[in-house]
Amino acid sequence: MEIMKKLEARNPRFKEYTEMMISRNKFIQFLGFEITKIEPGYTEGEMDFKEMHHQQNGWLHGGITSTILDMVQGFAAYSMVEDGQKVFTVEAKISYFNPGISDKFYSRGGVVKPGKRFHFCEAEVYYLKGAEEVIVAKGSSTMAVI
Amino acid sequence: MEIMKKLEARNPRFKEYTEMMISRNKFIQFLGFEITKIEPGYTEGEMDFKEMHHQQNGWLHGGITSTILDMVQGFAAYSMVEDGQKVFTVEAKISYFNPGISDKFYSRGGVVKPGKRFHFCEAEVYYLKGAEEVIVAKGSSTMAVI
Amino acid sequence: MEIMKKLEARNPRFKEYTEMMISRNKFIQFLGFEITKIEPGYTEGEMDFKEMHHQQNGWLHGGITSTILDMVQGFAAYSMVEDGQKVFTVEAKISYFNPGISDKFYSRGGVVKPGKRFHFCEAEVYYLKGAEEVIVAKGSSTMAVI
Amino acid sequence: MEIMKKLEARNPRFKEYTEMMISRNKFIQFLGFEITKIEPGYTEGEMDFKEMHHQQNGWLHGGITSTILDMVQGFAAYSMVEDGQKVFTVEAKISYFNPGISDKFYSRGGVVKPGKRFHFCEAEVYYLKGAEEVIVAKGSSTMAVI
Numbered sequence: 001m002e003i004m005k006k007l008e009a010r011n012p013r014f015k016e017y018t019e020m021m022i023s024r025n026k027f028i029q030f031l032g033f034e035i036t037k038i039e040p041g042y043t044e045g046e047m048d049f050k051e052m053h054h055q056q057n058g059w060l061h062g063g064i065t066s067t068i069l070d071m072v073q074g075f076a077a078y079s080m081v082e083d084g085q086k087v088f089t090v091e092a093k094i095s096y097f098n099p100g101i102s103d104k105f106y107s108r109g110g111v112v113k114p115g116k117r118f119h120f121c122e123a124e125v126y127y128l129k130g131a132e133e134v135i136v137a138k139g140s141s142t143m144a145v146i
Numbered sequence: 147m148e149i150m151k152k153l154e155a156r157n158p159r160f161k162e163y164t165e166m167m168i169s170r171n172k173f174i175q176f177l178g179f180e181i182t183k184i185e186p187g188y189t190e191g192e193m194d195f196k197e198m199h200h201q202q203n204g205w206l207h208g209g210i211t212s213t214i215l216d217m218v219q220g221f222a223a224y225s226m227v228e229d230g231q232k233v234f235t236v237e238a239k240i241s242y243f244n245p246g247i248s249d250k251f252y253s254r255g256g257v258v259k260p261g262k263r264f265h266f267c268e269a270e271v272y273y274l275k276g277a278e279e280v281i282v283a284k285g286s287s288t289m290a291v292i
Numbered sequence: 293m294e295i296m297k298k299l300e301a302r303n304p305r306f307k308e309y310t311e312m313m314i315s316r317n318k319f320i321q322f323l324g325f326e327i328t329k330i331e332p333g334y335t336e337g338e339m340d341f342k343e344m345h346h347q348q349n350g351w352l353h354g355g356i357t358s359t360i361l362d363m364v365q366g367f368a369a370y371s372m373v374e375d376g377q378k379v380f381t382v383e384a385k386i387s388y389f390n391p392g393i394s395d396k397f398y399s400r401g402g403v404v405k406p407g408k409r410f411h412f413c414e415a416e417v418y419y420l421k422g423a424e425e426v427i428v429a430k431g432s433s434t435m436a437v438i
Numbered sequence: 439m440e441i442m443k444k445l446e447a448r449n450p451r452f453k454e455y456t457e458m459m460i461s462r463n464k465f466i467q468f469l470g471f472e473i474t475k476i477e478p479g480y481t482e483g484e485m486d487f488k489e490m491h492h493q494q495n496g497w498l499h500g501g502i503t504s505t506i507l508d509m510v511q512g513f514a515a516y517s518m519v520e521d522g523q524k525v526f527t528v529e530a531k532i533s534y535f536n537p538g539i540s541d542k543f544y545s546r547g548g549v550v551k552p553g554k555r556f557h558f559c560e561a562e563v564y565y566l567k568g569a570e571e572v573i574v575a576k577g578s579s580t581m582a583v584i
Contacts, residue, residue: 021202022202024202024203025200025201025202025207026197026198026199026200026201026207027198027199027200027201027207027209027210029198030198030199031209051172052172052173052175052176053172053173053176054171054172054173055171055172055173056167056168056170056171057170057232061171061172061173061213061216062213062216062220062235062238063173063177063209063210063212063213063214063216063217064173064209064213066209066212066213066216066238066240067207067208067209067210067212067213068209070207070208070209070212071209074208086203088242088245089208089240089242090241090242090382090410090434091239091240091241091242091383091434092208092212092239092240093237093238093239093240093385093531093578094212094235094237094238094239095236095237095551095558095578095580096234096235096236096237097550097551097558098551099234112535112576113533113535113536113573117409117436118382118436120533120535120576135551138550138558138578140531140533140576140578142382142383142434142533144409144410236528236556236580237529237580239385239432239531241405241412241432241434243404243405243412244405258389258430259387259389259390259427263555263582264528264582266387266389266430281405284404284412284432286385286387286430286432288387288528288529288580290555290556313494314494316494316495317492317493317494317499318489318490318491318492318493318499319490319491319492319493319499319501319502321490322490322491323501343464344464344465344467344468345464345465345468346463346464346465347463347464347465348459348460348462348463349462349524353463353464353465353505354505354508354512354527354530355465355469355501355502355504355505355506355508355509356465356501356505358501358504358505358508358530358532359499359500359501359502359504359505360501362500362501362504363501366500378495380534380537381500381532381534382533382534383531383532383533383534384500384504384531384532385529385530385531385532386504386529386530386531387528387529388526388527388528388529391526
């Protein structure tokens with residue numbers, strides 16, 4: 001992952017505000033993905049790989065990969081808005097580097113260019129093969145701030 | 147949706163082959179999305195909207211939208227390969243046009259430019275407001291044929 | 293090209309306003325691309341293919357293709373803003389369907405989903421092989437309205 | 439720019455091969471963009487900003503930005519193929535972070551995930567404001583190896 005610049009949150013309660021948004025998100029719970037770290041403009045998360053996450057070859061479904069990337073980028077954007085502001089995904093692109101086969105998947109990402117009207121974000125999904133990280137997919141997105 | 151050119155399947159059993167791939171896909175079942183039509187290079191599907199599909203504002207989660215688009219495009223690509231060949235998403239882009247709030251969501255899409263090495267695909271997710279279609283999102287993707 | 297919905301311009305002088313923007317654009321002149329039609333949310337253009345437009349195999353350079361797509365989408369977006377508003381490309385994706393070899397290239401495209409804050413656009417570059425259109429590339433973009 | 443992993447060239451003459459492709463490219467000369475560094479899977483380049491590069495506000499035209507990104511990514515991909523193989527852009531996305539106003543623009547980028555059938559690439563266009571780099575745009579692409 002690109003070494004991201006340290007960003008300053010506009011909302012002193014950015015962590016609580018982002019956590020509140022996560023708690024209201026039903027699909028993240030249904031999927032079993034968990035956000036494990038929230039910093040200004042940056043989040044991390046992880047998910048145990050279960051049979052319900054399989055595509056036709058037993059690999060991590062590409063739709064889940066894109067969902068995880070959307071969550072990591074979207075909640076990182078939420079950590080960089082003012083209290084009461086909302087974040088919406090305008091567009092997202094996902095490049096699939098490697099098939100996802102592992103017990104557990106990790107993701108990290110954040111705001112690479114903050115703005116008043118929208119944040120540009122990037123994120124990765126990866127797994128661990130011993131000590132080595134294998135990138136499953138990389139995503140970029142435009143998040144509108146409203 | 148763009149009026150797609152009629153394509154010719156390379157596999158006379160394209161329908162059975164695509165249906166077999168769908169039946170092996172665990173996540174499509176978990177999500178409750180159903181493919182309702184398979185033609186050469188084209189598929190349609192639908193999904194009832196349930197609470198587990200909500201993002202933080204009660205709308206259709208963007209990750210589900212992108213998952214549906216991936217499925218419709220990917221299975222349309224499967225209908226355009228030879229028997230035994232596999233399809234993988236190389237990359238996908240999704241543009242989110244309108245928030246998704248409805249009882250039911252529909253999707254349709256397919257191969258807009260077939261090739262030996264990859265198929266270019268497009269698809270839409272929409273809902274019905276009376277007789278009018280409201281587009282939730284539009285996606286494009288590159289599907290590798292291996 | 294998708295049959296686009298008829299849009300209504302917000303600026304009664306949309307044509308003059310868009311033409312003024314085109315006349316100020318130095319790179320469009322340098323490239324030899326000409327906008328031949330302006331309607332609300334829709335433009336067309338064309339360019340004679342010259343040696344300076346070649347990439348290493350003598351085909352239309354992909355950068356020119358993306359430039360043409362950006363112009364057609366951007367000026368179509370200009371035809372759908374209020375007088376005095378500006379348009380900026382937030383992001384663009386281009387899929388390259390076929391190599392571009394011809395005497396002349398055409399492009400058309402426009403706003404597929406207008407909005408107050410941004411317009412979603414699409415466009416194509418193509419050439420004529422007899423009466424048949426061969427699509428060189430298809431693009432989608434997010435145009436910010438400021 | 440992401441700190442890219444050191445890659446190993448498959449062609450011992452990767453530099454001469456890439457330089458030959460650059461020399462055949464007419465549009466790069468027409469534009470005045472120059473590749474200044476070629477390493478396995480990585481290139482850098484620069485361009486003086488002239489009036490012919492202007493869009494309607496006097497800024498660097500987005501089409502040129504996308505052209506530069508395409509060149510840097512494409513030639514980086516050429517440095518990672520076997521002798522005689524060709525590279526084609528399958529698709530590219532560009533996110534525009536900041537308006538481009540400067541005397542000179544720089545670009546760097548390369549292969550972030552090499553493969554037999556295609557290379558995934560990324561690149562940036564930036565200018566210098568004193569010692570600080572200002573990112574104009576960031577791009578990602580899929581380059582087919584044939």
